[in-house]
Amino acid sequence: MTEYNEEITKLKGVGEKTAVLFNKIGVFSFEDLLYYFPKDYIKYEAAVTAASDRTGRLMAFEAVVLGRPLIKRTGRLQIVSARLKSGDNEVNAVWFNMPYLAKSLKAGTACILYGRIYKSGERLCTDQPVIFTREKYEEIENTLQPVYHLTKGLSNNTVKKAVKQLLEMPLHTDPDHDFHSMHFPGSLSDLKRAREGFVYEEFFMYALRLRFLREKNDRAVNSFNIRECPETERIIEGLPYSLTAAQKRVWDEIKGDLSSSSSMNRLVQGDVGSGKTIIAFLAALMTAANGYQCAIMAPTEILASQHFEALSALIKRQGLDIECALLTGSTKAAQKKQLYRGIEDGSIRIVVGTQALFQKKVNYGNLALVITDEQHRFGVAQRESLLKKGENDTPHVLVMSATPIPRTLAIILYGDLDVSVIDEVPAKRLPIKNCVVDESSHDKAFRFMAKEITAGHQCYVICPLVEESEGAEDLKDVINYTEVLKSRFPASVSIAALHGKMKPAEKARVMEGFYGNEIQILVSTTVVEVGVNVPAATVMLIENAERFGLAQLHQLRGRIGRGDSQSYCIFINGNDNEQTRERLSVLVSTNDGFEIASKDLKLRGPGDIFGIRQSGELSFKIADIFTDADILKRAAEDVTKLLEEDPGLCKPEHEMLREKLFSLLGEQESTVL
The missing domain is CATH 2.40.50.140 (Nucleic acid-binding proteins)
Structure with a gap:
């Protein structure tokens, strides 16, 4: 019997050079290859x-x-x-x-x-x-032919051959897992049936893990003495705008949590531009004013820098005696040592950063609050590792997310957190003007972009692919599109590419250039969807809009409309299908993220599984919270029934499930069992 953990080089035709290419897409073992499901299928x-x-x-x-x-x-x-x-x-x-x-x-x-x-x-x-x-x-x-995510030098045919060879081996797989129909389905109904099995398992284990984490969180207590303070009230009074009723409601909930001896675990959901950041800053400043430390973790260095600059300016304006510091991977070694000392002795009250905040060398003196920005960019494990930085007490946790998920799903998906929603957008924001056009409108769109650039503004262009990909020739890619634009615009217009395959320093350099208006057109994949603030960006053109989910398209257009000028989003629809047009028209009719998410849920059924995976939300391998909402609810209900019958998974028939949960939770977390 062939073992799951065999190295990929044991397959015929996969030598060391090819193995390196497989490694780049995350495939190291037979098991990795089995679970490397196609991103799409083509019926010829x-x-x-x-x-x-x-x-x-x-x-x-x-x-x-x-x-x-x-x-x-x-x-x-x-x-x-x-x-x-x-x-x-x-x-x-x-x-x-x-x-x-x-x-x-x-x-x-x-x-x-x-x-x-x-x-x-x-x-x-x-x-x-x-x-x-x-x-x-x-x-x-x-036939239905698989199309895989690839990297340069690795062809779709090479992946297909490797998978076929593996599936012909005598593997000891779960009989409920139909790998063959996932990779080489005989029919669409075979594919749907096989996929549903994998989706259910993924949701079931996710919901089970969260239930045990919730139990652990509910037992977590602290001895912090955090009380309401005049500093935060002065900040609110000094703002150039009034907080919305939704912001006030959520701020009251957070103040109550921070003053409690039970450690807070709260998710704040708010649409793009709803004012989540100021609420997070108020929580950080309330914690710091009471003599404790707060760590604010952002998913990218540029976003961490923007938060640091905005928070430092707020502290200075209010004349507060609170030291705030920035700690990221690119912070110089000598400065890091100095910061480590300040964090350990507690003199630095607020530290803003990236994953660098939970490295082993970082020891907190009295960490009382952890704020993570954009929840779906951080795994639960990363959040937990930062929590362990609280030496004697379990710190409060505040998670900020701009992903507009309907509340019914959010309660399941964030089962280890209490959920608050900021469901209003400040009235001062100019609503984005939107249009959906077909591919014949490119010339007109480029002329409009040129007009905006002449007025001193900037443009985003979003493509679904990084580079040209076999089996996806109809999709626009960042590399080629950048060259096409350079041939269409004068040399005075600076055009640059941004994508996930670039090195962090290179990405940061491009984003800084765009932030400073040294770059006028940024051609990018969806890596820009995390909340970077470029006020001069007034146009976003999204190619192959039909290939994205509505919620993700709404997230993307949230990158514009952040200044005083009118902003415009142009959705290029590469599909003449009536249903696709109806779905995309939702984005023209409303700028309300929660309404869009609800309509997306109604318009897309369980059979709509190709090409529009909401890649920004959470980190499921195959499941999609919108197309698979019914399976998610069923899995969550089944977890509830299971734990009512066997709360500790102690029955003999649940032994394998318990072991699997142990491996997901990790040794330290599994003590909750």
């Missing part, structure tokens, strides 16, 4: 001829090359264009950075192309279609 239907009434959807179409392809060079971008004949229509095809096609696509060559047809004026066009010979296409016709 019978080829048709291209026609104007078939635009906007992915399809295979027959074509003949009419003439010798042309190559145009623009900077580092090489564009191959060819005229094709499909039925009675002519199609203009374009490929980026594939110069070899100019030689292989000879006039008269008959082939089948797979891609998306669109109209540009009266012309039929296609970008980046996949080319097949008739024989090769017949081999995959009418």
Whole structure:
């Protein structure tokens, strides 16, 4: 019997060089590969001829090359264009950075192309279609083929071959886990059934873990003596705006928690721009004014820096005698030593930072409050490791999240926390103007961006992919799109790329350049969705908007509209489907994140599982809290029934479940059992 933990190099055809590429996507063992599920599936239907009434959807179409392809060079971008004949229509095809096609696509060559047809004026066009010979296409016709997340140098075919080889081995797997139907489904119904099993298990174990963490949290007490203080009231009175009724309600709840001997574990949910940050600052200052320490943990260095600057300015304006410090991975070694001393002796009352806050070298003198910004960027384990920095008492925990999750789901998903909601946005904010357009509107959108840049403003462009990916040729990627924009805008417009594969220092440099308006157009993946504040950014153009969930699109557009000028969000819909148009129209009708999340839940059913995973929310491997809401509720109900029958999982039939929970909780946390 083959073992799960065997190294990936034990597979035929996976040598050391290929293994390094697999390692880059997080695959080290057989088990990693089994659980490396496709991000999408392509059903290759019978080829048709291209026609104007078939635009906007992915399809295979027959074509003949009419003439010798042309190559145009623009900077580092090489564009191959060819005229094709499909039925009675002519199609203009374009490929980026594939110069070899100019030689292989000879006039008269008959082939089948797979891609998306669109109209540009009266012309039929296609970008980046996949080319097949008739024989090769017949081999995959009418099958569901997996499409995996890849890295440069690793092809989709290499991953497919490795998975096929593994599935043919005698593996000791759970009979309820249908890995074959997840990777190579015989039909859509097979895939849905297999996926539901994995989703249920993931939600069940998540809910079970949270129930035990909740029990531990409910027992946590402290001896802090934190009382309401005049400093916070003076700050509220001195603000250039009045707190909303929702902010006041949540602040009262937090004040009550901080004054209690039971340690707070509270989630504050608030829509983009609802004013969560000032509430977090008030909690930090109330803690510090009472002589205790507060740690504010942000997901990125630039966001930590922005919080530090804003909080320091607030402390200075109020003339408070509270020392505040910034600690991140890029803080210089000599300065770190000095900060470590100040944190340990308690002279630094508020420390703002990233994961650097819970490194072993950081010892707190009297840590009483931990604030984590954007909950879904930090695992429960990371939050717990910071909690252990409280030497004798369990610190209070305040979690801030801009993810608009309906309350019914939030109570399950954040089962170890009390939930507060800031459901109002300050009236002074100008609402963002939104529009949904198709791919024929690119020229108009670029002209509008140029007009905004001339006025001193900046633009975001969001793409779903980092780089061109096999099996996803119809999707825009950051690398190629950056070059396309450079060819369309004058050299005076600075354009830069930002994505998760860049080194932290490089990402920080680009974001600082954009923050200072040295960069006018930032082409990025969804890494920008975490709350960085760039007031001069007034335009966001989102490519392939149909590939994102509504909640994530709302999070993304929250990066604009942060200054005094009118802001605009342009959603490019690459799909002509009526349901897709209806779904995206929700973003035009409202800027209310909670209303959007609720409508998203109604519009998307359990069968809607392709391409629109809400990647920003929590860290589920396969489950999606919106499409799988019914499974989430069922799993949570089953956990409740189980714990009513066997609270400590002590029955013999629950021994394996108990062991699995132990491994998830970790040794120190498992003492709650």
